[in-house]
Amino acid sequence: MGVASNALYPCRAKWLRRTQAVCMLLVIAVSAGCQRTPAEQQIRQAIDAAAAAARANDTPGVLDVVADDFTGNDGDFDRRGLHRLLALRALRQDKTGVLIGPVTFEHKGERIVASFNLVLTGGNPGALLPEQSAVYAMTTAWRQEGGKWVCYNAAWTR
Numbered sequence: 001m002g003v004a005s006n007a008l009y010p011c012r013a014k015w016l017r018r019t020q021a022v023c024m025l026l027v028i029a030v031s032a033g034c035q036r037t038p039a040e041q042q043i044r045q046a047i048d049a050a051a052a053a054a055r056a057n058d059t060p061g062v063l064d065v066v067a068d069d070f071t072g073n074d075g076d077f078d079r080r081g082l083h084r085l086l087a088l089r090a091l092r093q094d095k096t097g098v099l100i101g102p103v104t105f106e107h108k109g110e111r112i113v114a115s116f117n118l119v120l121t122g123g124n125p126g127a128l129l130p131e132q133s134a135v136y137a138m139t140t141a142w143r144q145e146g147g148k149w150v151c152y153n154a155a156w157t158r
Helices: 010-034 038-055 059-063 079-091
Strands: 066-072 095-100 104-108 111-123 132-145 148-157
Touching: 038 059, 038 095, 038 111, 038 132, 038 148, 059 079, 066 079
Parallel strands: 066 148
Antiparallel strands: 095 111, 104 111, 111 132, 132 148
């Protein structure tokens, strides 16, 4: 005889359908967990762009992802203060190193909170090793303005 038909083995057919359904659900769940929403991708790209600009001492490049009404650490820092700090580092031609750890996202309505660890290093341009370094736990809040995501608030602890 030929291949056994599912009609002859109804339990086998039911088991096979259930197994296929479970496999499909697992594939959907895993792929949904691995993919980021377009908003998360855009925010991650903005974080990466700001880090690249900081490495190049490009103050306008960093500020490009920062909202005009930005506040940091409960109002202790604003966009103007950030501009001064970045401009001073650029003026001194400091060598800035920036490393960003994995980013987690939390959706809060139309806004998104992105959290990550940030490692900053700095020193003289000719130095082989950085003279200073610090690790910060960052929590940043993002909103959309004119079709792009901007950071309007950040909090950090060393």
